[in-house]
Amino acid sequence: MNAPASSSADILRAALAGLLDGLPPKSATRAVERLIANYRGRTPTDAPVLRDRSDVVAYAAYRMPATFEAVCSALEAFAAAVPGWAPGSHVDVGGGTGAATWAVSATWEGGRPVTVLDWAEPALALGREIAAANPELQAAAWQRSRIGSALTIESADLVTISYVLGELTDADRTAVVDAATAAAQAVVIIEPGTPDGYARVIEARARLVAAGFHVAAPCPHSAACPIVPGEDWCHFSARVSRSSLHRQVKGGSLAYEDEKFSYVAATRFLPDPAPSRVVRKPQIRKGQVLLDLCAAEPALTRTTVTKRHGLRYKAARDAEWGDAWPSAGDADAL
Known part of the structure; x- marks a missing residue:
């Protein structure tokens, strides 16, 4: 870069x-x-x-x-x-x-x-x-x-x-x-x-x-x-x-x-697209973050990330509209 x-x-x-x-x-x-x-x-x-x-x-x-x-x-x-x-x-x-x-x-x-x-x-x-x-x-x-x-x-x-x-x-x-x-x-x-x-x-x-x-x-x-x-x-x-x-x-x-x-x-070549993407401004509420995602299924989904999700919750609080969002099992991406 x-x-x-x-x-x-x-x-x-x-x-x-x-x-x-x-x-x-x-x-x-x-x-x-x-x-x-x-x-x-x-x-x-x-x-x-x-x-x-x-x-x-x-x-x-x-x-x-x-x-x-x-x-x-x-x-x-x-x-x-x-x-x-x-x-x-x-x-x-x-x-x-x-x-x-x-x-x-x-x-x-x-x-x-x-x-x-x-x-x-x-x-x-x-x-x-x-x-x-x-x-x-x-x-x-x-x-x-x-x-x-x-x-x-x-x-x-x-x-x-x-x-x-x-x-x-x-x-x-x-x-x-x-x-x-x-x-x-x-x-x-x-x-x-x-x-x-x-x-x-x-x-x-x-x-x-x-x-x-x-x-x-x-x-x-x-x-x-x-x-x-x-x-x-x-x-x-x-x-x-x-x-x-x-x-x-x-x-x-x-x-x-x-x-x-x-x-x-x-x-033309195979890319490595994001597992899902934040398609609206994240909604930060007390103890939770609501993320509107476009996923690879393909589907539009809303995911709620709470404090009990640990690192995932911290990442959700830092996430911005347009960011990639990792799959649930991809801890290395957080």
Whole structure:
């Protein structure tokens, strides 16, 4: 593993803050408000919303830290399921300013060939500029490419697709996922932690499994998701430090916010997924902890861990939403 993701996050935030120095605060706020309203809408891939440098600077400063933390969280769970494996090459589809490339370099040590594909040339240019602060990304290739049915991806150990599928038509979404499965040894897809984002992840997950991939995270299995469609959705949370721009746009005084996301990580080779995973915030009560788990059966279960469970109770009190949870007989994992 690399240095803690927090170190990379600090470097990234410093680089983004430097970019904002030349942009009037009111202009940045207006740009972010407009982009929030439009960027995740029904924008066709031949008309990028990020039109110029000021758009891209504002959006990157506002969204990159949250995307980085969400992808880091997904990659941490994925890396735990593939111990001893590290990607020798990485392609980031629809990577924009490169948040996922920063997350990959924070997760696995050592440099690797990196290619970022995106339609918006201003985003690619800014991503290249920001990457100068990260020694492992200085040689990355930033390529303009239409993200859709005509997409081709060169063979790579890892392909990431983060916060992209929601911008595509149904046909283009299918084509992009299929292009990734054809090119990669491992695919990680991250979407917003909304019912719609989860639905896109589940759709992509089914295509990955049908193509012969094995789910490594977050699911403990590659069978169908046990969640009943329309009744609930699987998502997780990553804490993000708020910048001054965040506070300007959203108001309030909290120094952080929680980024909700859904994801799937799958591999051509056999991973070692968690026996089960905590899929809701643990409920800590007097003398007991209630854990909502997705298990390998597959099934959704609620487990009550009490003081009489000893080390298991201590582990339950320390458990967080999204963590792996060991099987009942696996004392070594506690």
